[in-house]
Amino acid sequence: MPTGVALRDVREQLFAAAERVLLRDGPGALTSRAVTTEAGVAKGVLHKHFADFDAFLAELVHERAAQIGRLETALRDSAGTGSVAGHLADALIDVFGPVGLSIVGLITFRDGLRARLRRTWPTGIPVLTEAAAAIASYLAAERDRGRLAPDADVDTLALTLVGTGHLLFSGRDGTPPETEAVRGYVTSVLGGALREA
Template sequence: MSPRGVAIPDVRERLFDAAERVLAREGPVALTSRAITGEAGCAKGLLHAHFDGLDEFVAELVLNRFARTAQQAEELPGQAGRATVADNLATAALALLNSLDPTVIGLAVTRPAASLRIRQALEAGAPGFTAIQDAITAYLDAEQRLGRLTDGTDTAAVALALVGTAHHLLMTGWSGAPDPREQTQRLVALLVGAGPNNAAATQDVPEK
């Protein structure tokens, strides 16, 4: 336990990580402020010192994970010309799928106050699916300029299809559902790897 009055670095992240461990091990019914702080090795009242109750905590956990994935996606345009388009898109989509355990999403959905906070934050501009979609579109535009996608490829539509599918898989990732990684890879192959005109999408750009 942390001594009273001693600051804990990255306390929010520590509490978020602890909550994910509690959810993975014991499920949503076990998620209480006491369980979270106990798992994190913090004083019992620490969660309420940083969040206005469990609903705000759950909402901030979801928003934090979305923001982290959006930040990763911002680096995607810099990968243009490297590896293959299919590999790069699959990596971005899998990062989104891995950003949150389906249990966390399910918990947020069943807590109306948390869902409302998330929606309001996203509408106000918090990084989320739209930011990730924009980053993927920018990446595909860069690949198009390099000739690894045909000029007629609707990059915005491809990004929307990929992010929309990832969103759907996140929301329906219950036990017994098909492996989302396999489904994502099949979708990526369909979007950018099918047909002779996009054959370059599966090839590296030669180094000069």
């Protein structure tokens, strides 16, 4: 590894390598050796920048959760435009893409990672919890614009959409559901709360 490489570049390189290993080989194959080999760096590079492998994985999860934060901003910016069901279907497709599903699987697979994450996420499953918050925020913005019923319980709708999305996308061997199918489920979950023309 050349000297003078910025920590951020090393982190991104290692995170990208970890995601590739996770997608290709599953959570059981994700080791520090597998990550550094995939990244093309010496094993010591990972341990130079992270206290241990679970600390590295916790940071990987934090990075993925930060991406959900950007999704929340995009969703809120789209409020009042287009189709509510369409925006939500796109969000679920983004959240439950191959990397998102793999990260959730990793969290459930590794006890040490879950224990470390509990320090900052005392409840829920990271990524899923952030997705529910992002969707609830978006639904509240749409309710404020009159596109959802004034009494719509946005928190319950968001949790239901995330749970539905997780079940809908899981275990599909790399073949995601069709966008229209996802939109149909979203529309069903929203039910009578949906007021858009």
